[in-house]
Amino acid sequence: MTETREAASDFLARLGQFGKTGETGVTRPVYTDAWIAAVSWLQKEAQGKHMDVSVDANGTTFMSYPGSESTEIVAAGSHIDSVVNGGRYDGAYGVAAAYLAITDLYAEYGQPKKTMTAVAISEEDAARFPTTFSGSKHYAQVAETDPDIKDADGITFGQARAHAIAALPAFVTRQDQPLPSEWFELHIEQGPVLATTGIQLGVVSSICELKRFNVTLTGQANHAGTTPQHLRKDPMKAAARMITALDDYAKAVGEPLVFTVGSLTVEPGASNAIPSQVVFSIDVRHPKKAVVDDFEAKLNEQIAALTTVSGYVDSLMEPYPEVVMDERLQHQFAEICEAKGYRYQVMPSGAGHDTQIMNRKTKTAMLFVPSRDGISHSPAEYTAPEDLERGIAVLKAQLYRECY
Amino acid sequence: MTETREAASDFLARLGQFGKTGETGVTRPVYTDAWIAAVSWLQKEAQGKHMDVSVDANGTTFMSYPGSESTEIVAAGSHIDSVVNGGRYDGAYGVAAAYLAITDLYAEYGQPKKTMTAVAISEEDAARFPTTFSGSKHYAQVAETDPDIKDADGITFGQARAHAIAALPAFVTRQDQPLPSEWFELHIEQGPVLATTGIQLGVVSSICELKRFNVTLTGQANHAGTTPQHLRKDPMKAAARMITALDDYAKAVGEPLVFTVGSLTVEPGASNAIPSQVVFSIDVRHPKKAVVDDFEAKLNEQIAALTTVSGYVDSLMEPYPEVVMDERLQHQFAEICEAKGYRYQVMPSGAGHDTQIMNRKTKTAMLFVPSRDGISHSPAEYTAPEDLERGIAVLKAQLYRECY
Numbered sequence: 052m053t054e055t056r057e058a059a060s061d062f063l064a065r066l067g068q069f070g071k072t073g074e075t076g077v078t079r080p081v082y083t084d085a086w087i088a089a090v091s092w093l094q095k096e097a098q099g100k101h102m103d104v105s106v107d108a109n110g111t112t113f114m115s116y117p118g119s120e121s122t123e124i125v126a127a128g129s130h131i132d133s134v135v136n137g138g139r140y141d142g143a144y145g146v147a148a149a150y151l152a153i154t155d156l157y158a159e160y161g162q163p164k165k166t167m168t169a170v171a172i173s174e175e176d177a178a179r180f181p182t183t184f185s186g187s188k189h190y191a192q193v194a195e196t197d198p199d200i201k202d203a204d205g206i207t208f209g210q211a212r213a214h215a216i217a218a219l220p221a222f223v224t225r226q227d228q229p230l231p232s233e234w235f236e237l238h239i240e241q242g243p244v245l246a247t248t249g250i251q252l253g254v255v256s257s258i259c260e261l262k263r264f265n266v267t268l269t270g271q272a273n274h275a276g277t278t279p280q281h282l283r284k285d286p287m288k289a290a291a292r293m294i295t296a297l298d299d300y301a302k303a304v305g306e307p308l309v310f311t312v313g314s315l316t317v318e319p320g321a322s323n324a325i326p327s328q329v330v331f332s333i334d335v336r337h338p339k340k341a342v343v344d345d346f347e348a349k350l351n352e353q354i355a356a357l358t359t360v361s362g363y364v365d366s367l368m369e370p371y372p373e374v375v376m377d378e379r380l381q382h383q384f385a386e387i388c389e390a391k392g393y394r395y396q397v398m399p400s401g402a403g404h405d406t407q408i409m410n411r412k413t414k415t416a417m418l419f420v421p422s423r424d425g426i427s428h429s430p431a432e433y434t435a436p437e438d439l440e441r442g443i444a445v446l447k448a449q450l451y452r453e454c455y
Numbered sequence: 456m457t458e459t460r461e462a463a464s465d466f467l468a469r470l471g472q473f474g475k476t477g478e479t480g481v482t483r484p485v486y487t488d489a490w491i492a493a494v495s496w497l498q499k500e501a502q503g504k505h506m507d508v509s510v511d512a513n514g515t516t517f518m519s520y521p522g523s524e525s526t527e528i529v530a531a532g533s534h535i536d537s538v539v540n541g542g543r544y545d546g547a548y549g550v551a552a553a554y555l556a557i558t559d560l561y562a563e564y565g566q567p568k569k570t571m572t573a574v575a576i577s578e579e580d581a582a583r584f585p586t587t588f589s590g591s592k593h594y595a596q597v598a599e600t601d602p603d604i605k606d607a608d609g610i611t612f613g614q615a616r617a618h619a620i621a622a623l624p625a626f627v628t629r630q631d632q633p634l635p636s637e638w639f640e641l642h643i644e645q646g647p648v649l650a651t652t653g654i655q656l657g658v659v660s661s662i663c664e665l666k667r668f669n670v671t672l673t674g675q676a677n678h679a680g681t682t683p684q685h686l687r688k689d690p691m692k693a694a695a696r697m698i699t700a701l702d703d704y705a706k707a708v709g710e711p712l713v714f715t716v717g718s719l720t721v722e723p724g725a726s727n728a729i730p731s732q733v734v735f736s737i738d739v740r741h742p743k744k745a746v747v748d749d750f751e752a753k754l755n756e757q758i759a760a761l762t763t764v765s766g767y768v769d770s771l772m773e774p775y776p777e778v779v780m781d782e783r784l785q786h787q788f789a790e791i792c793e794a795k796g797y798r799y800q801v802m803p804s805g806a807g808h809d810t811q812i813m814n815r816k817t818k819t820a821m822l823f824v825p826s827r828d829g830i831s832h833s834p835a836e837y838t839a840p841e842d843l844e845r846g847i848a849v850l851k852a853q854l855y856r857e858c859y
Binding site: 240241242243244247259261263273274275276277278279280281282285287288290291292294295298301302306307308309310311312313314315317320321322323324325326332333334336367400401402403425427428 | 644645646647648651663665667677678679680681682683684685686689691692694695696698699702705706710711712713714715716717718719721723724725726727728729730736737738740771804805806807829831832
């Protein structure tokens with residue numbers, strides 16, 4: 052087992068060299084030179100392990116051992132891009148875990164009955180172009196990304212993609228991959244639940260329904276001194292009351308509902324003027340779509356009940372279908388944890404993952420490892436080697452059950 | 456009376472040409488060319504009415520008829536500067552009213568027993584330099600403005616002042632004026648109280664105690680999806696609860712307490728991140744200092760009761776002493792209104808005025824005329840000619856009682 056621990060740490064340290072910033076930071080947005088170098092390195096490693104290496108039209112890499120008895124594909128992986136000034140673990144750990152579990156299984160047990168594929172998804176973290184999940188959306192045949200969207204330098208997604216894919220090693224096959232029958236993703240939790248409780252693994256039950264809104268409240272700007280309270284149309288106080296009422300509601304509903312007001316702007320924004328307008332964001336998540344819908348209804352009730360100011364709500368996201376993990380695969384993850392004596396808990400994912408896209412087309416399951424202090428998207432991301440190892444051991448056992 | 460009505464409208468229209476922007480806007484910050492032109496015009500007008508015209512070291516203009524029996528000075532006026540893109544009435548009306556009332560009295564009744572002085576104060580509106588009340592502070596010998604403070608172009612207050620005063624008409628005497636024994640100021644209300652109720656005049660009882668604070672609440676930024684509610688340190692929700700609690704408190708205290716949160720900023724300000732810090736302003740006013748002090752105590756209680764986030768309060772203003780109008784002069788204003796059959800109400804001023812500075816050294820009284828829609832500091836400032844006239848008629852009667 053110590054071998055896996057070292058292999059995982061070594062893999063992440065080597066992958067973390069591509070786009071390295073500072074001691075432990077990583078900046079590896081999709082199709083950048085750092086991304087090309089990382090993907091090229093990974094593809095060469097996979098070739099060294101005698102895997103079939105191919106890349107699809109968006110630059111997602113598939114590293115496979117073909118099955119002996121079935122054309123079914125069992126795939127595992129995560130994304131290989133990172134945010135600007137992110138860490139070594141987000142996405143990368145899921146790629147490392149899939150690669151190491153699959154190459155280990157092949158080394159120990161030889162050719163699988165079903166095709167086992169480790170996948171490095173091109174992009175998930177929306178760090179360069181105004182798009183997210185472009186890799187998994189293409190892989191799962193859910194949607195194609197507009198090639199004309201541009202990065203901050205005016206380079207189009209299509210240009211950057213063509214440049215990057217052309218730069219990949221010559222031995223790689225260019226072909227889109229058929230859908231897998233099962234998809235597994237390991238990921239750092241990106242939250243404090245496991246680290247706080249000392250639990251070693253999270254078996255993901257679902258990916259939270261997420262809705263985002265912008266709430267605009269409009270009143271009337273006026274002199275802060277000369278306008279009596281009863282003649283005011285003050286959107287700031289109305290916003291404070293609305294946020295407080297929604298927080299009370301969220302508390303009554305209870306966890307795992309989470310509700311965040313992350314941005315709020317005030318016009319005109321002078322200390323001696325009653326504001327004319329306040330705009331704030333709402334991010335609300337819960338594993339059950341109905342709970343999020345109820346929250347939205349509560350928000351709309353609040354808007355309808357406004358008296359001195361007027362308000363409206365903009366929905367900021369396309370509604371996603373409910374993302375529930377496959378019951379059998381999820382249960383099997385839990386069984387394996389128990390058999391190995393690992394402390395685990397079944398939990399929803401509050402963050403979005405490629406798995407939510409794959410889930411629309413195939414059976415999925417996810418496993419979380421602890422994030423120290425709940426930190427992610429930062430050079431301070433850290434998961435202990437023994438935690439990395441436990442995740443890989445569970446994935447390996449899962450893949451063995453499914454593929455041998 | 457129609458004569459006064461026309462004279463007032465005419466005076467304001469002519470004064471409004473200096474710094475005119477658009478149809479009815481005025482931009483006339485202190486010591487600008489527009490200000491120099493306005494002051495020069497006014498001084499020439501006063502000389503035409505055989506007034507003694509002098510200017511003090513800050514450029515405040517004094518236009519006097521000397522008294523026959525006393526060296527006491529009874530002064531009336533307001534400021535002649537304006538904000539950027541302000542209107543024709545703020546400040547200007549108080550100058551016009553003093554000038555017209557005093558020249559009318561002299562024309563009708565000849566030399567007064569006490570010296571009657573119309574005053575055009577150099578600056579009140581803080582539109583150019585980071586100072587306010589520089590004119591009345593000098594006149595009342597309360598404080599001198601630092602000559603080295605700079606405007607946006609790097610010109611110092613001292614340079615601008617020297618340039619402006621040198622440009623004024625040659626016949627003007629340069630000498631600081633002794634303190635008056637009484638000070639009267641007419642001003643547009645800058646609020647909606649009179650316009651809303653149809654009351655014609657406001658007899659000011661006091662100028663509200665004003666305190667301003669910046670409240671800083673610090674929590675911990677975190678992922679909006681993966682951080683359970685019970686592990687959050689969210690300064691945004693804490694701010695919303697604090698503002699709501701203070702608003703409840705303000706409602707319980709009742710009017711004329713006014714409390715405004717005019718600015719609020721959120722760090723980092725992303726919809727998918729729990730904020731790390733929220734900073735908001737508080738502006739609180741009431742005629743009684745004790746009520747404002749109690750509000751401050753309530754705010755500090757709220758800060759002390761914070762649990763998941765930390766907070767502190769910065770006080771943004773020097774504390775002013777309580778500003779209460781002279782009881783006899785205030786009562787006399789009310790009597791005159793009654794005698795003339797004008798609808799009036801006794802009311803505090805929520806906005807600051809030169810009178811609050813003069814009040815530290817002499818007896819003061821103020822009168823408000825209605826502001827249409829409560830608007831000020833805007834080209835949309837408007838007071839009907841008959842309202843302008845009523846104010847001047849009351850001031851004239853007041854000055855007659857005091858000076859003849």
